[in-house]
Each structure stands twice: as C-alpha cells, then as structure tokens.
Amino acid sequence: MLKFILRRFGSSFLVLLGASVLLYVLTINSGDPLADLRESNAENRDYLMQQRTQFMNLDMPWYQRYWTWLTGVGQCFIGQCELGTNRQGQEVVDLLGLAAASTLRLVVLATVIAMVFGIVIGILTAIRQYSGMDYAVTFLTFLFFSLPVFWAAVLLKEYLAIGFNDWMADPGFTWPAAIVAGLLLGVVLQAVLAGPARRRLFTFLGAFLFTVLAIPYLDWLNFAQYPQLGPVVIALVGAAAAVGATALGAGLQNRRVLYAGLVTAALGVVSYYATYTLLWDPTWTTLLVLAVVLVIVAVAVGRLMGGFSKGAATIVSLFTAGVMGLLIIVEHLFRAWPGYLEIVGRPISTIGSQTPNFSGTFWEDFLDKGTQLLLPTILLALVSLATYSRYTRASMLEVSQQDYIRTARAKGLGERQVILKHAFRNSLIPITTIMAFDFAALIGGAVITERVFGWKGMGEMFATGLDQVDPAPVMAFFLVTGTAAVLFNLLADILYAVLDPRIRV
Amino acid sequence: MRNDTDPRNEQDPKTMDENPSRTATTLRDGTGPSQQAVDMANLAEVEDAKLRQKTGKSYSQGQMVLRKFRNHRAAMPSAVFLVLIFILAFSSIGWAGIPGWWDKSYLTSSTVVDGGAPTLSLVPQWLGGEGIRWGEHPFGQDNTGKDYFALVMRGTQQSLIIALVVGLVSTVIGATIGAIAGYFRGWIDSLLMRLTDLIIVIPLLVLAAVLGRMTSSLDAGIIPLAVVLGLVTWTSLARLVRGEVLSLREKEFVAASVAMGAHPARVIGRHLLPNTIGVIVVNATFAIASAILLETSLSFLGFGVQAPESSLGLLISQYQNAFTTRPWLFWWPGMLILAIALSVNFLGDGLRDAFDPRQGARTARRNRRLGTFGISGRDKALDRAATETSAGAGGRDVPATGALRPTTTSAELRDEIHSDDEPHGGPRRHGDRRKGRNRPDGDHPGGDRPDEHRRDDQEPRD
Numbered sequence: 026m027l028k029f030i031l032r033r034f035g036s037s038f039l040v041l042l043g044a045s046v047l048l049y050v051l052t053i054n055s056g057d058p059l060a061d062l063r064e065s066n067a068e069n070r071d072y073l074m075q076q077r078t079q080f081m082n083l084d085m086p087w088y089q090r091y092w093t094w095l096t097g098v099g100q101c102f103i104g105q106c107e108l109g110t111n112r113q114g115q116e117v118v119d120l121l122g123l124a125a126a127s128t129l130r131l132v133v134l135a136t137v138i139a140m141v142f143g144i145v146i147g148i149l150t151a152i153r154q155y156s157g158m159d160y161a162v163t164f165l166t167f168l169f170f171s172l173p174v175f176w177a178a179v180l181l182k183e184y185l186a187i188g189f190n191d192w193m194a195d196p197g198f199t200w201p202a203a204i205v206a207g208l209l210l211g212v213v214l215q216a217v218l219a220g221p222a223r224r225r226l227f228t229f230l231g232a233f234l235f236t237v238l239a240i241p242y243l244d245w246l247n248f249a250q251y252p253q254l255g256p257v258v259i260a261l262v263g264a265a266a267a268v269g270a271t272a273l274g275a276g277l278q279n280r281r282v283l284y285a286g287l288v289t290a291a292l293g294v295v296s297y298y299a300t301y302t303l304l305w306d307p308t309w310t311t312l313l314v315l316a317v318v319l320v321i322v323a324v325a326v327g328r329l330m331g332g333f334s335k336g337a338a339t340i341v342s343l344f345t346a347g348v349m350g351l352l353i354i355v356e357h358l359f360r361a362w363p364g365y366l367e368i369v370g371r372p373i374s375t376i377g378s379q380t381p382n383f384s385g386t387f388w389e390d391f392l393d394k395g396t397q398l399l400l401p402t403i404l405l406a407l408v409s410l411a412t413y414s415r416y417t418r419a420s421m422l423e424v425s426q427q428d429y430i431r432t433a434r435a436k437g438l439g440e441r442q443v444i445l446k447h448a449f450r451n452s453l454i455p456i457t458t459i460m461a462f463d464f465a466a467l468i469g470g471a472v473i474t475e476r477v478f479g480w481k482g483m484g485e486m487f488a489t490g491l492d493q494v495d496p497a498p499v500m501a502f503f504l505v506t507g508t509a510a511v512l513f514n515l516l517a518d519i520l521y522a523v524l525d526p527r528i529r530v
Numbered sequence: 531m532r533n534d535t536d537p538r539n540e541q542d543p544k545t546m547d548e549n550p551s552r553t554a555t556t557l558r559d560g561t562g563p564s565q566q567a568v569d570m571a572n573l574a575e576v577e578d579a580k581l582r583q584k585t586g587k588s589y590s591q592g593q594m595v596l597r598k599f600r601n602h603r604a605a606m607p608s609a610v611f612l613v614l615i616f617i618l619a620f621s622s623i624g625w626a627g628i629p630g631w632w633d634k635s636y637l638t639s640s641t642v643v644d645g646g647a648p649t650l651s652l653v654p655q656w657l658g659g660e661g662i663r664w665g666e667h668p669f670g671q672d673n674t675g676k677d678y679f680a681l682v683m684r685g686t687q688q689s690l691i692i693a694l695v696v697g698l699v700s701t702v703i704g705a706t707i708g709a710i711a712g713y714f715r716g717w718i719d720s721l722l723m724r725l726t727d728l729i730i731v732i733p734l735l736v737l738a739a740v741l742g743r744m745t746s747s748l749d750a751g752i753i754p755l756a757v758v759l760g761l762v763t764w765t766s767l768a769r770l771v772r773g774e775v776l777s778l779r780e781k782e783f784v785a786a787s788v789a790m791g792a793h794p795a796r797v798i799g800r801h802l803l804p805n806t807i808g809v810i811v812v813n814a815t816f817a818i819a820s821a822i823l824l825e826t827s828l829s830f831l832g833f834g835v836q837a838p839e840s841s842l843g844l845l846i847s848q849y850q851n852a853f854t855t856r857p858w859l860f861w862w863p864g865m866l867i868l869a870i871a872l873s874v875n876f877l878g879d880g881l882r883d884a885f886d887p888r889q890g891a892r893t894a895r896r897n898r899r900l901g902t903f904g905i906s907g908r909d910k911a912l913d914r915a916a917t918e919t920s921a922g923a924g925g926r927d928v929p930a931t932g933a934l935r936p937t938t939t940s941a942e943l944r945d946e947i948h949s950d951d952e953p954h955g956g957p958r959r960h961g962d963r964r965k966g967r968n969r970p971d972g973d974h975p976g977g978d979r980p981d982e983h984r985r986d987d988q989e990p991r992d
Contacts, residue, residue, distance in 0.1 A: 036720075040727040048732055048740065055743040167879070170816070171871030173823055173843070175830045176864035179850050458769060461730075469733030473827050477850075488831055491739055499740070503732060510731045527780075 033518050037511040048503050049091045049496055058083060058112075058494035081112065081495070094500060109497035111490065117501045120486055125505050128475065128482035130394070132467050135402050139409035140460065146410070147417020148449060149217060154422060158216035162414065169411035174404055174470060178477040181400050190371035196249035198240050207236035250366065252359040259297055259352045263290035266348040267341065273445065274344075275337040282338045285330040289323055289342040293349025297356070304357050306386045319346050358395075361388035372396050376479040401474045408470065409463055416459050420452040427451075454524050461517035465510035598884040605880020608873035615870060619686040622679075634667075634677035670858045672849070682862050685842040688835060689822050689870060692756040696821035699760025701814040704767030709798045709806075711768070712775025723772070730765045737762045738824055739833040746836050755834060759821055767813040774806040807885050815878025819871045826867050842867050 057063070058081060062074050077083070082090050097107035106118050150159045198206075211233040215225040246253075254262075267286030268277070275282040300315060323346035324339055331338030366372060368385060373396050383393050424430065425448050433447045472484030483502050490498030589597065600606055622632040669678040711722040729737065738759055745754040778784060779802065787797050803810070826843025828834030835841035842863040849859035 036724060037727070040724055040731055043724075044728045044731045047728065048737070051737075051740045051744065055740050056747055163879075167872055167875045168868075170875055171819060171823070171868050173826050173830075173846070173864060173867045173871075175827065175843075175850070176846055176860075176867065179853055179860065183853060455770075455773065458773060465730065465733050466735075469735035472733075472735055472739075473831065476831060487736065488739075491743060491833065499736075503736065506733050506736070507731050510733075514727065514730075 029522065030515070030519060033515055037515055041507050041511050044507060045095075045500065045503065046091060049094065049500060050087055052491065052496045052499045053087060053090065053494065055491065056494045060494075077112070080114075090496070094496065098504065109500075111498050112493050112495045117497045120498065121483070121501045121505070124481065124483040124486050127480060128468065128471050128484065129505075131398060131401055131405065131474070131480075131482070132464070132471055134398060135405035135409060136464055136467055138402065139406040139413055139463075142406075143410040143413025144417045144456070146414040148421055148444070150414065151418045151421035151425070152444065153219055156216065156219065158219075161216070166411040166415050169407045170415075172408065174408065174473050175477050177407075178400070178404055178474065181404060182478075185403075186373040186400055189373055193249065193366070193372060196244075196247070198244050200241075203237050203240040206240060207233040210236050251363055254352065254356045254359060256294060256297060259349070259356065260290070260294045262352060263293050263345060263349045266290065267345040270341040270344045273441065274341050275334060276439070276441065279334055279337070281330060281332045282334055282341050285327050285338040286341040286345045288330060289326050289345040290349060292322060292326070293346065293353070296349070297353050300353070304353070306388070308387065316350065319350050322346065357388055358392060361386060361392055365389045365392045369393070373399055401471075401478050401480070404474055405467055405470055409467055412459060412463060413456070416456055417452065420455045421448055424448045424452040450524065454521065457517040457520040457524070461510070461514045464513045465506055468506045468509065595884045599880050602880035602883055604876040605883075608876035608880070611869070611873045612877065615686065615866075616690060619683050619690060622683045623687075625687060632680060632683070634680050669862050670856070672859060678859065678862065681840045681845060682842070682866060684840040685845055685863060686866055686870070688752050688839070688841050689825060689867070692752060692759065692825045693818045693822045693870075693874065695753065695756035696760040696763060696824075697814050697818035699757060700764040700817045700821075701767065701810065703761070704764035704813070704817075705771050705803065705806075705810050707764070708768035708771025709775050709803055712772035713779055713794060713798050713802060715776075719772075722768075726765050726768050729762060730769075734762060734824070735827065738828055739831060742828045742833040746833065752835060752839075755825070755828075756821075759824060763817050763821060763824070767810065767817065770809050770813060771803075771806050774809050775802050778802055778805055808882050811885055812878050812882045815874055815881065819874040819878070822867065822871050822874070 059074050059077060062070060062077065065073075067073060082093065085093075094109055097109055100107050109117055111117055111120070146162060150162045153159055211229040211231075214232040215229040218228050219225065220228075243249075264287060267290045268283065271277055271279065271283045271286050277283060296319075303311065303315075320343065323342045327339030327342040328335050330342075365385065365388075368383075368389065372392075383390065385393070425444075430443060430448055433443045438447075468483070471482065472487060474480075475482040475484035476488065483505060486498045487502040490496070490502070667677050667679065669682055672678055672681065707722050707726065711719040711726075741758040741762065742755055745758055748754055775798075784797060784801055787801055792800075825834055826841065826846070829841040829843030830847040832847070835844055837844070845863040846860065846867075849856070853860045
C-alpha cells in the first residue's frame with residue numbers, strides 16, 4: 026500500500042511539474058505585457074518599456090524565465106520560498122500568504138458543508154426515489170447547477186444580507202410569519218421522514234406546533250439579539266445526537282454503543298462547565314489542544330464501553346463528542362454576539378473578508394470572520410452541494426439495483442444495514458472521484474466569488490496577474506490550487522483502493 | 531423433448547395458434563442433428579409471441595428512446611423552450627450578415643427614452659396594467675441608449691453557439707480518451723490519465739481564463755473561444771467514461787467479444803461506449819450547461835467576450851451596480867442564462883432516462899398528483915424496485931404494467947421496510963417474520979411471477 030501511495034505521489038509530482046510548464050507558457054503568451062505602455066503618451070515611453078522588459082525578463086526565452094521561476098520554487102524545500110515579484114515589485118510570497126488564508130478558509134468550509142449535506146441529501150433522495158421530496162430536491166439541484174454565481178451573488182447581497190441586517194435592527198416575528206414558517210417546516214419534515222399517511226400527518230402536526238410555539242418564545246427571549254443555548258439544550262441535543270448516531274450506526278438494540286454515546290454526551294456537558302473560563306477568551310492553540318483532548322476522551326470511552334462492538338461505539342462517541350464540541354463553541358459565540366452587534370451594527374457585510382481595523386476578543390473576531398464568510402460560503406456550497414447530492418443519488422440508485430443488495434435484503438438484514446453498510450459504502454466509489462476535482466474547481470470558482478464580494482484573496486491576485494500578463498502571481502495561484510488538487514487526487518486514489526480492492530493498481 | 535415437457539405450450543393454446551406450423555413440425559419429427567437448434571429457435575419464437583401478446587406492440591430501440599423522452603415531464607418543455615429561444619435569438623437580429631425581423635442593432639446607440647425603462651408589458655389593461663404591448667424597446671435601453679433587447683439577443687446567440695461547439699468538442703475528446711484509457715489499461719492508460727490529470731490539476735476557470743485572454747487578442751469572434759473551452763472541459767467525462775469502462779471490461783460480454791476475436795475498436799465502439807451512453811449523454815449536457823456558465827463567468831471577469839461584442843455575462847458584469855436603480859439591465863441577461871442552462875440540464879436528464887435501458891417505461895409516473903406531496907411516490911418506488919429486481923435478462927424491455935407486476939413481491943418488500951421503521955427487535959424477530967411470510971404457493975415458480983422469470987428458471991435445464 027505504501028509503495029502504491031508513493032508511486033502515485035511521484036507521478037502526481039510529475040503531473041504538477043508538467044502542468045506548471047503548460048500554464049507558464051500559456052500565461053506569458055496570453056497577451057502583451059507592454060500593452061498599456063504602448064498606448065501611453067508618456068515622453069519616456071521607450072525607457073519605461075525597456076525598464077519593464079528588464080524587470081520582468083521579457084527578453085529571455087520562455088524556458089529561461091520558467092527555469093528562474095522553478096528554481097525559486099525549489100528553494101521552498103529549504104525554507105526560503107522565492108516566487109518572484111509582481112509587476113509592481115511586491116514579493117508574491119507575502120501577497121500569497123495573506124490571500125491564501127482567506128481563500129482557503131472559504132473553500133474548505135464550503136467543501137465540507139457541501140460534502141456532508143450533499144451526500145446526506147443524495148442518500149435521502151435515492152431512498153425516496155420519485156417521491157415529492159425527490160422531485161423538489163432534483164429541481165433545486167438543477168436550479169443551483171444552472172445558476173450563474175456572480176448573478177446569484179448580487180441577489181444574495183440584495184435580499185439576504187441587506188434584508189437580514191434591516192431585520193436585525195428591530196428583530197421580531199409576526200404571527201403570520203411564524204405560521205408560514207411552521208407550515209413550511211412541517212411539509213419539509215414530513216416529506217423527509219415519510220412513512221404511511223398517519224405518521225406523516227403526526228410529523229407535520231408536531232413540526233408545525235413546535236415551530237408556531239417556539240418562534241414567539243424565542244421572540245420573547247429576544248433570541249436574535251441575546252441568543253443562548255443553556256446547559257439543558259446542550260444536554261438534550263447531545264443526547265439526541267448520541268441516540269441518532271446509534272440508531273444509524275449500530276441500531277438502538279445495541280445497548281453498549283448507545284450507552285457509550287450517552288456517556289460521551291454527559292462528559293460533554295461536564296466539560297462545558299469545566300472549560301467555561303478557559304474558553305472565555307481562548308487562542309487557536311487552546312482550541313486545538315481541547316479538540317485533541319476531546320478526540321482522545323471520545324475514543325477512550327468508545328473502546329472501553331464498546332465491548333464486542335468497539336468500532337461502532339468509537340464512531341458514535343466520536344460523533345457525539347464532535348456535536349458537543351460544536352455546541353460548546355456555538356454557546357460561546359452566542360455569548361459574544363451582543364458585544365459583536367454593538368461594535369459593527371450591521372452584522373452581515375457584503376464587501377471584504379473581514380471588517381477593516383476590527384479588534385475584539387477571540388470570539389468577536391471569530392464572529393466577524395464568520396459573518397463575512399457567510400454569503401460567499403453559501404454561494405460556493407450551493408453549486409457544489411448540487412454536484413454531490415446528484416452524484417450520490419445516481420450512484421446510490423445504481424448500487425441498489427445490484428444483486429448483492431438483493432442478497433442482503435434476502436438474508437434478512439434491516440434496511441439500515443442494507444443502505445448504510447452495503448449500498449452506501451459501494452456508492453462512495455464514484456463520489457471520491459467527484460471529490461478530487463470538485464475541490465480544485467471550487468478554488469477556481471472562488472475567483473468569481475471573490476470578485477463579487479470584493480475579497481483580497483487569491484482569485485483577485487490571479488485576475489490582476491493575468492490581466493497584466495504577469496506570470497508570478499498566476500503561477501503562485503496555481504501552486505496552491507495545483508498542490509491542493511494533487512493532494513485531493515492522491516486522497517481519492519487511496520480511498521479508491523481502500524473502498525474497492527479490485528481497482529488496486 | 532423439451533417442448534413436450536414444457537407445460538406452458540400446452541396450457542397456452544393462443545401461443546400455439548400463432549405459430550401452428552412450426553410447433554407442429556417440431557413435435558412431429560423429433561430427431562436429427564439440427565433438432566437442438568430448431569428447438570431453440572422455436573422456444574425463442576414462442577417466447578416472443580407470448581411477449582407480443584402481453585405487451586401489445588413491440589418497439590425498436592429508437593422508438594422506445596423517443597417515447598420515453600417524450601413522456602419525460604421536464605425534458606420536453608425544455609426542448610421546446612430551447613428551440614424557441616434558438617429561433618428567437620437567431621431570427622430577431624439576424625446572424626452572419628442575414629438580417630432579422632428586429633430593426634435595431636446591438637451596436638448603434640440612440641437617445642435614451644424614459645430613463646431606458648423597458649416598454650414590454652404583459653399585464654392586460656383589465657387587470658390594472660398597461661395592456662399587452664411590445665413597444666419600442668421591450669427590454670429597455672442601456673447607458674448609451676443601445677437597444678437592450680438586441681444586446682441580450684446577441685448575447686444569447688453567443689452563448690448558444692459556444693454551448694454547442696463546446697459540447698461537441700469536449701464530448702468527442704472525453705469519450706474517446708476515457709474509453710481508450712479504460713480499455714487498454716497499462717501504459718496507454720497511465721499516459722492518457724496523466725494527460726487528463728495535467729489539465730484537471732489546473733483549475734478549469736484559470737485555464738479557461740488564460741486561454742480566453744489569448745483568443746480575445748486574436749480578434750476572430752467567439753469560435754476560437756468555444757473550441758478552446760471544449761479543449762479544457764473534456765477531463766471529467768474522460769475520467770467518468772474510463773471508470774465505467776474499467777468495470778464494464780471485466781464483464782462477461784466483453785470477454786466473450788474478445789474471445790471471438792473482435793478488434794479493440796469494435797469492442798469499444800459496439801460494446802463499451804453504448805453501455806456508457808448514460809454517462810456520456812448526461813455529461814455532455816452538463817458540459818454544455820457548464821460551458822454556458824463558464825463563458826458568462828469569463829466574460830464577467832473580462833477574459834471572455836470583449837466589449838463592443840455582447841455576451842450575457844458581459845452585460846451582467848457591466849450593469850451589476852445598476853441593480854437598485856435599473857433592475858431590468860440585471861434581470862434579463864441573468865434570467866436568460868439561468869433559463870438556458872436549466873433547460874439544457876433538464877434535457878440531459880430526460881435523455882438519460884430515455885437512453886437508460888435499465889429504466890422501464892415509467893408510464894405510471896405521469897399520473898401522480900399526490901406524489902407532489904410525497905404521498906404516493908414511496909409505494910410506487912417500492913413497486914418499481916420490486917419489478918426491476920425481478921426482471922431477468924430478457925425482461926428489461928417489458929413495460930412494467932400492472933398486469934405483469936408481481937404484487938406479492940412488492941407487498942413483501944413494503945412490509946419489510948415498514949416494519950424496519952420500528953426499532954429492531956433482534957435476530958429472533960427477524961426470523962419469525964420471515965417464517966410467517968412463506969407463502970403456500972412459494973414453491974410454484976410459475977405461480978404469479980412475470981414471464982421473464984420463468985425463462986430464467988428454464989435455463990439450467992437446457
């Protein structure tokens with residue numbers, strides 16, 4: 026296996042090298058770098074042109090320019106990257122550092138969201154093929170596929186951001202709004218959960234009543250301005266996560282797994298109190314250490330309590346621990362929300378990746394970056410979510426027609442085991458392929474998103490660079506996306522081999 | 531004598547009547563070297579006759595595809611819409627020097643009337659509107675007084691041309707490379723896939739932007755841009771086709787074809803590519819849709835179609851800040867992109883359903899008002915699952931009508947899923963349930979199951 030991975034890694038490296046040659050040659054031939062000077066009326070025009078030619082090495086042949094760039098990149102291995110300078114003479118390494126941070130934050134978040142939701146939606150629609158939900162989701166995915174991102178971005182800015190900010194100035198729901206929300210949630214929930222007509226009716230009524238009662242209650246709490254979860258909600262959600270994960274992962278009759286999940290949830294509530302002062306104004310290091318502790322504790326609980334089903338118990342308690350961790354973070358964010366509102370006034374911004382000159386506590390900074398991320402992430406995730414859900418659905422349907430699924434049903438397995446263990450695992454094989462090039466495509470898509478939302482990210486760097494026929498920023502952009510793409514391709518290849526031994530090369 | 535032992539031939543006088551001479555002949559002189567072959571032919575004919583009787587009329591592959599496509603809810607309207615848009619875009623302002631029926635050009639500016647507001651009105655007077663009229667500038671005017679309808683139509687033309695060229699170029703390249711790589715494997719596969727990786731590794735938009743900038747300096751219209759976009763969008767199709775071919779080539783029918791000495795080109799062309807037609811068609815339409823979006827994105831960024839020309843993306847880019855004051859400059863091109871891309875996608879969906887031989891003719895799908903609320907779809911899906919899993923090798927082209935559907939199987943399946951909704955009661959309960967479900971007629975293979983299954987049962991006896 027190691028040999029296989031190393032070989033793939035070697036060939037990926039060669040691919041990256043070849044692609045860099047291709048892109049470099051294409052970029053420097055994509056236009057005239059002196060175009061703006063040729064048209065200028067400056068007296069020292071010739072001098073300026075000569076100066077730029079000297080500075081950008083325009084008089085060298087392409088392979089020499091490329092070699093200069095490549096040796097600069099090669100120095101990255103000894104810790105001194107030299108990616109050249111752009112036309113204005115700024116070091117590209119410095120530019121890239123800032124740009125990559127904001128872009129990767131956006132893209133990674135969008136990928137994770139799209140993957141999780143897309144796969145879940147794909148499975149659900151495949152199970153309920155030709156149901157109302159299937160048709161609705163199919164229509165929506167097609168709509169998202171066909172959406173011009175830059176066009177949708179303007180709409181989102183106009184309606185979501187500005188609308189929400191206006192609402193935040195004086196939050197509150199009217200009764201008709203609450204009833205409409207209840208009706209919507211009820212219809213959606215009964216379509217998702219399905220079942221016989223009676224169960225659907227009860228689901229619908231339950232969801233409707235819950236929403237209609239909960240919204241005025243939250244209004245009364247002034248939740249929009251002073252949100253909070255409280256230990257009771259955290260405990261309830263954590264327990265629900267444990268029970269849900271058990272029901273999906275092992276079946277509720279497996280008490281060992283169930284108890285492992287519940288114990289993890291209880292430990293989560295304890296740790297909520299234990300870490301309260303520690304998380305008052307933490308650093309990223311603190312969070313990282315706590316996350317590691319969380320994983321260790323969850324694995325320990327799973328292995329100690331799991332008994333004969335250690336594996337399932339570990340996964341369930343890991344999942345529960347993750348949910349608890351998220352809840353605790355959300356609670357702290359909620360705590361910081363009123364303070365943040367006081368600083369910025371209108372929370373969702375439509376321009377830039379962070380409020381300029383913003384300073385606040387860790388959580389306020391987190392909130393600031395988060396609210397700025399919201400719109401671009403929604404946009405990027407929508408398109409990619411459509412891809413994931415569509416391919417998951419298609420691949421699930423394909424798999425569920427196979428003989429081994431019939432065999433699994435015939436030997437008496439429950440539907441949960443048939444779908445999750447037999448169908449889903451096999452349907453993951455084509456999805457890994459999608460994952461590999463979806464990530465790179467997303468970084469490409471970020472170019473447009475960044476332009477629309479005025480981010481100073483990698484996309485902006487690339488667009489300016491290409492506009493000026495300046496290879497250094499373009500190649501720096503490629504270096505990041507290319508490396509990410511190669512890594513994801515490698516990951517996909519490994520997953521391929523893990524999931525399907527027949528494809529092992 | 532198989533025909534004698536086969537109970538169906540005697541039970542089914544109608545079938546006998548259809549081929550009286552052949553059946554009688556075989557029954558009479560039962561010996562001879564060609565007896566086996568005659569028997570086989572006979573059997574197939576009898577089966578065919580029975581099928582004909584059950585299904586009424588038989589259709590050719592093309593007819594079935596066409597029929598299924600026409601029955602598709604979203605695809606047919608989309609196709610009609612696309613044709614209409616096509617006609618509208620090309621007939622209104624003309625193309626390649628041929629004048630159209632719209633008298634204004636997208637290049638000439640004039641005075642701005644009424645702030646450039648659109649004169650199109652669709653609300654009749656008796657509803658309080660301004661009456662249905664087309665007006666002087668139906669889509670309004672831009673900053674310099676150019677007619678926006680002409681501009682948008684020109685942009686639509688560009689998008690459609692690009693879509694077609696890109697779809698064609700990328701499908702041909704992608705399918706060929708994917709099939710060759712998947713079939714030959716070894717070093718050819720490695721080489722082709724590294725080539726694909728080379729292009730995949732560069733983000734599509736980046737490569738397209740660089741190439742688009744290159745072609746825009748050529749000043750030769752949009753065909754070079756379209757070809758170039760086609761040259762960079764084939765990669766996903768190539769990978770998907772290769773994946774399909776990799777698993778298909780392990781199937782028996784390919785082994786059989788190779789064993790009979792078929793040339794690789796024939797194996798790929800006759801056996802592998804037709805079996806991946808679903809992937810190819812779906813991906814081609816997705817490629818077309820994404821090509822439209824890619825072109826508009828490039829034009830939006832300034833690396834695609836350049837200013838004196840018009841493109842839907844360019845129009846949005848030019849007027850995105852006019853959204854609050856003159857929203858029509860923003861809505862028309864955006865809605866057109868969305869509508870075209872959406873209908874191309876739906877078209878692809880319809881084509882996939884039509885081409886897929888594993889999907890039965892879903893006539894039942896057409897009548898499902900309740901399904902909109904998710905009430906009837908589940909049972910239908912279960913029924914479909916039941917019929918499809920019970921369909922044997924010969925039963926795929928038999929429409930799953932009510933008469934043929936094995937009712938007990940679907941009931942069983944439903945029962946199983948329903949009881950699965952309750953918490954699991956352990957293995958013992960499973961066993962009990964299964965036991966109780968053993969039907970008394972379970973050991974009659976021909977009881978109430980569809981025809982194709984009986985044929986399956988017979989195969990071991992041959």
